[in-house]
Ligand code: 0X9
């Protein structure tokens with residue numbers, strides 16, 4: 057009898073707890089390390105840490121190019137983690153010593169001014185209000201569109217910029233990963249430039265193409281990253297058999313879904329592919345929208361951070377290459393070269409996703425490439441290389457945007473020369 061009372065009390069307490077909003081997640085003294093991985097045993101050990109415990113979070117997966125990965129470690133695990141590294145012979149370098157400090161600094165600059173701009177990061181409501189202003193200011197060349205609804209019922213909005221019908225179309229999807237705030241900051245800046253810049257290069261970009269731009273694709277995740285957990289990556293749909301929430305939107309597309317270990321079947325993993333392809337309303341809606349305008353665009357770009365990469369298909373296989381790989385490499389060289397030439401001298405590495413980064417299956421870019429047959433598709437991984445990672449200081453928004461524009465002009469120019477648009 058007493059046991060029943062204890063159980064009942066536990067149930068009541070548990071449900072009372074779940075009614076409250078969880079407190080905003082803090083990352084005091086969480087550190088991020090760069091690890092140099094020498095073999096498969098080391099790699100699988102670190103991957104397990106990342107998946108098994110809340111105290112670790114993989115910021116950047118292992119890539120064959122640098123043979124490095126980035127992992128965030130909670131202060132309570134720090135000593136054990138150092139011992140483990142020593143024991144298995146993994147060398148490490150500290151990238152960030154206190155993630156919360158970066159988050160706090162970012163917040164301070166967020167209080168600077170009320171107006172929309174690119175000196176700080178904005179939340180969803182501000183981005184949407186700005187979008188409405190832009191639509192009202194440039195009614196003859198802009199049009200609002202909606203991809204559909206997110207799991208939590210938000211509209212996934214986009215803007216079309218067009219100076220006349222039936223120009224070759226370029227589609228930009230941004231912020232599929234919630235914590236990658238630099239992506240929507242750069243996408244909104246890019247929209248603004250297309251509409252207001254007077255430089256010849258930008259005018260040509262604006263006037264010779266139809267632009268479809270979705271600045272915040274993962275609206276639920278983005279909102280959550282502002283309100284609750286700055287480092288949230290996935291969507292926000294709960295899972296039937298796990299308390300872990302959300303899916304990696306960029307693993308949920310129906311192209312080589314879950315193949316070659318390019319995604320996880322564990323709902324708690326950051327690269328959880330979902331119950332099935334299109335299990336997430338967001339990816340399903342995007343696929344339907346893209347299908348409905350498939351004759352209207354020829355280039356597909358997906359904005360991510362971080363790492364400074366320009367990634368072409370395929371993501372699902374290291375051994376298969378698309379027929380037009382040489383062309384994609386030429387476009388990549390033009391993009392990286394243009395960025396390198398700017399005053400910042402920033403390096404971008406280009407190449408196929410699986411060969412220079414890692415196998416990632418079921419991504420949006422690969423789906424558009426394979427299923428909609430759009431042969432120019434890239435993932436752009438913006439700044440930086442890990443000194444700030446996802447929490448890129450607001451002072452770097454504009455430099456990143458300069459790089460985006462230089463890269464974009466070169467990318468479109470080369471794509472045009474090669475006869476794709
Ligand atoms: O893993 C990803 O989804 C992307 N990297 S990130 O660190 N931003 O999460 C890379 C996506 C690669 N693109 C393709 N598979 N085409």
Ligand code: ZN
Pocket residue numbers: 233236359360361
């Ligand atoms: Zn990403």
